[in-house]
Amino acid sequence: MIDLGFFELVYQVVRLIPYGRVTSYGAIARYLGSAQSARMVGWAMNASHSIDTDIPAHRVVNRIGLLSGIAHFPNPKYMQEALEKEGIKIKNNKVQDFDKHFWDPMVELAL
């Protein structure tokens, strides 16, 4: 039985992030209705390591496109490499053209 808590909601949204796109913690939080719970999104990402589901957490960055969670990955450089592999340019742990690659669940999913 799936525990439809804040975490599962976050996981579902993150899983919907298309290839070559990125989003922010705040965007997900707002989509879930808890605009000021961006921290919880990060918390959920941290817990994503423990779950079986494949969570493309590397596609989730903070509002400025900074890879704030890079240090929390098994291999820190995996996040940057994964993003670059998807065609996203990373400079100084920051997503270039973040606005172009930004995937807003509220817009894309047309809430």
Added chain:
DNA sequence: CGATTGACGTACG
């Protein structure tokens, strides 16, 4: 069981 922290973001000075 109470206090602190945390992969963030917005508001205010």
Added chain:
DNA sequence: TCGTACGCCAATC
């Protein structure tokens, strides 16, 4: 424009 304070909710100490 930059720096500091607060909120949100769950997990950890």
